[in-house]
C-alpha cells in the first residue's frame with residue numbers, strides 16, 4: 520500500500536477479466552489509495568469485474584455502462600459519473616477493437632469498414648472520452664491510454680491496429696496540448712505483449728512474447744502489474760511534469776535494433 524493517489528477519483532475503462540491490462544491497473548490504483556469508478560461495455564464483463572472486485576476486497580465507488588462506439592452512451596456515462604461522484608482526477612482508457620480477420624496477412628488487404636472500426640473504437644474513443652471527462656476534472660487530472668510498439672514499427676499481423684495505435688499516440692499529443700491549460704495531462708503506456716483476451720486475436724502472438732525473453736534488455740516478460748504501476752505513476756503527482764508522452768513498459772525491447 521502507498522498513498523500516491525489517496526482520495527483521488529479515477530475512472531477505469533476496459534476490465535473484461537482478470538487478464539485485462541485494466542485489471543492490473545485497478546490493483547495498482549487501489550494499492551495507491553484511489554477511489555475507483557469503472558465503465559464496461561458488455562454485461563458479461565461487468566459481472567466478471569464485480570466478482571473480481573469482491574474477491575480482492577475492492578469496494579468500487581461506481582460502475583456504469585459505456586460503449587465507446589456510441590457518443591450518447593459516452594455522454595450518459597460521464598453525466599452519471601459527474602452526478603454521483605463529482606470531481607474526477609484520473610482516467611484510464613484501456614479499450615481497443617479490430618476484426619480478427621484484419622489481424623493477419625497483409626495490411627494492404629484491410630477493408631474500409633475494418634479500418635474505420637479499428638480507428639473508431641481504439642483511437643477516436645480517446646478523443647470522445649477526453650471531451651467528456653475534462654468537464655469533471657475541475658482540479659486538473661491525468662489521462663492514460665494503452666498503446667503498443669506496432670504504432671511506431673511494422674509488427675507482423677498487427678496491421679490495422681498498428682495504424683489505429685499510431686493515430687492514438689498522435690491524439691495523445693494533440694489532446695495534451697488542448698487540456699494542458701486546464702492542468703490535465705495526457706499520456707500513453709506502450710506495453711510489451713501480454714496474454715489477454717484481445718491479444719488472442721492477433722496472429723503469431725506467442726512469437727511476439729518469446730522474442731521479448733530473448734532480446735529485450737531485461738530478458739523477461741511484461742505483466743499486467745508492471746503496466747499497472749507505470750500507469751499509477753503517470754496518473755500521480757510524481758509525473759506532474761510529464762504530458763503528451765509515451766512510456767514504454769516492455770523490458771526495454773523498443774530500444775533494440
Ligand code: NDP
Nearest residue numbers: 533535539540560561564586587614615665712713715717
Ligand atoms: P482486454 O480484451 O482484456 O480488454 C479490452 C477491453 O476493450 C475490454 O474490456 C472491452 O470491453 C473493451 N472494449 C472493446 N470495445 C469496446 C467498446 N465499443 N466500448 C467500450 N469498451 C470496449 O485486452 P487488453 O487488456 O489486452 O487490452 C487493453 C488495451 O491494452 C487495449 O488498448 C490494447 O490494445 C492495449 N495493449 C494490449 C497489449 C497486449 O499485449 N495485450 C499490448 C499493448 C497494448 P468489453 O469486454 O465490455 O467488450
